[in-house]
Amino acid sequence: MTPGEKRKAAFRAMSLEKRYPRILARTLDGVDDPGIIAEIERLGRFLLGAEPFAAAENIADPAWAALHAAHDGRHADEIGFLELEYLAFEGILRAHRYETRRIDPFAADKAMDIGAGLARCETLFEKIGSVPEALRASLLGNAHDASQLVIQTGGMLLDPEALALPEGAERIDIICDNAGEEFLADLVLAGVLLRAGAERVRLNLKAMPWFVSDVTCADAEAVFAVAAMGEGPADGLCATLLAAREEGRLVLEADPLWTRPLGFTGGHLAAALGPDRGAVILKGDLNYRRAVDDLSIDVFTPFADLPEGPDRPLLSLRSVKSHCWVGMTRAIWPEGIDPDAFPTDGTVFMAQAIPGRGRESA
Numbered sequence: 001m002t003p004g005e006k007r008k009a010a011f012r013a014m015s016l017e018k019r020y021p022r023i024l025a026r027t028l029d030g031v032d033d034p035g036i037i038a039e040i041e042r043l044g045r046f047l048l049g050a051e052p053f054a055a056a057e058n059i060a061d062p063a064w065a066a067l068h069a070a071h072d073g074r075h076a077d078e079i080g081f082l083e084l085e086y087l088a089f090e091g092i093l094r095a096h097r098y099e100t101r102r103i104d105p106f107a108a109d110k111a112m113d114i115g116a117g118l119a120r121c122e123t124l125f126e127k128i129g130s131v132p133e134a135l136r137a138s139l140l141g142n143a144h145d146a147s148q149l150v151i152q153t154g155g156m157l158l159d160p161e162a163l164a165l166p167e168g169a170e171r172i173d174i175i176c177d178n179a180g181e182e183f184l185a186d187l188v189l190a191g192v193l194l195r196a197g198a199e200r201v202r203l204n205l206k207a208m209p210w211f212v213s214d215v216t217c218a219d220a221e222a223v224f225a226v227a228a229m230g231e232g233p234a235d236g237l238c239a240t241l242l243a244a245r246e247e248g249r250l251v252l253e254a255d256p257l258w259t260r261p262l263g264f265t266g267g268h269l270a271a272a273l274g275p276d277r278g279a280v281i282l283k284g285d286l287n288y289r290r291a292v293d294d295l296s297i298d299v300f301t302p303f304a305d306l307p308e309g310p311d312r313p314l315l316s317l318r319s320v321k322s323h324c325w326v327g328m329t330r331a332i333w334p335e336g337i338d339p340d341a342f343p344t345d346g347t348v349f350m351a352q353a354i355p356g357r358g359r360e361s362a
């Protein structure tokens with residue numbers, strides 16, 4: 001095994017033994033429906049290798065149908081980690097009969113005092129004087145992933161110079177990640193960009209609950225509903241966001257790609273973003289993995305040497321919470337950290353510019 005393969009195997013084993021049982025169990029808090037409990041328990045046995053995967057029938061989405069068909073009858077150890085994770089999260093929604101019940105199984109993990117959070121963001125919005133500072137706040141917000149065993153808010157910030165958007169970027173996409181504190185920080189970023197004159201900011205949300213705490217349209221609308229109660233200053237964050245939404249400068253969208261079992265290479269990302277050629281901010285660890293096809297190789301491999309790359313240039317903002325990390329240089333690599341076995345617990349935060357391959361829509 002190469003060091004990268006070893007790193008991925010260790011992260012996978014830790015996730016399946018420690019994180020996933022906790023994620024599954026939390027979705028059952030307060031649930032007494034025996035059908036849901038039995039299905040979640042069955043999913044748990046599959047993830048731990050005790051039972052094979054049983055494909056569902058009549059899946060409308062071809063990407064999910066293909067994933068189910070490819071792994072029907074297989075045991076977890078015969079399935080790549082990212083695909084296994086996709087099956088786990090789709091399996092949670094299926095077990096909770098999300099399509100008909102429409103109850104978010106992760107709602108408890110996303111619950112927060114939105115009013116208090118927005119009040120803190122108003123202060124932050126007033127204090128932040130530049131786009132790089134707002135990018136930094138958004139990056140630090142990525143700590144708030146409820147699927148983690150421990151949320152690491154303090155840590156090491158590598159390469160602060162990379163906290164920048166391309167010169168003249170006026171149309172900006174933020175591919176959002178977690179709800180709660182991270183989404184609030186993303187709203188501060190959106191507000192700062194709009195205040196600086198951005199022509200359009202698009203917040204890309206999830207069409208369904210995803211990887212525990214990812215922000216869905218319903219989560220975002222709950223924040224906008226509180227913002228509309230009008231407690232902030234007239235030139236403050238809430239007022240800026242609401243006015244921009246009204247004018248069509250702030251757009252909320254949930255393309256299906258964000259919750260399909262596909263990467264951001266090979267034209268998929270280009271299709272989701274459409275013809276717009278603005279700057280794209282990619283939030284979080286899972287999105288990073290999807291942008292580089294979940295490779296686990298030498299961290300110093302240049303992006304240009306990867307077999308695949310995202311269709312568009314991206315500014316990734318994430319705390320490192322997996323085996324996946326490439327495109328580093330020795331000049332910025334932190335002393336004392338083993339590049340073959342770096343921390344995957346979210347203690348390292350960094351911005352990284354990932355070049356695009358210029359692919360058109362698939």
Ligand SMILES: O=P(O)(O)OC[C@@]1(O)O[C@H](CO)[C@@H](O)[C@@H]1O
Binds near residue numbers: 148178284289
């Ligand atoms: O995308 P986020 O919220 O920054 O992190 C997602 C995450 O917690 O879940 C994935 C599944 O194990 C990993 O990529 C990572 O550990």
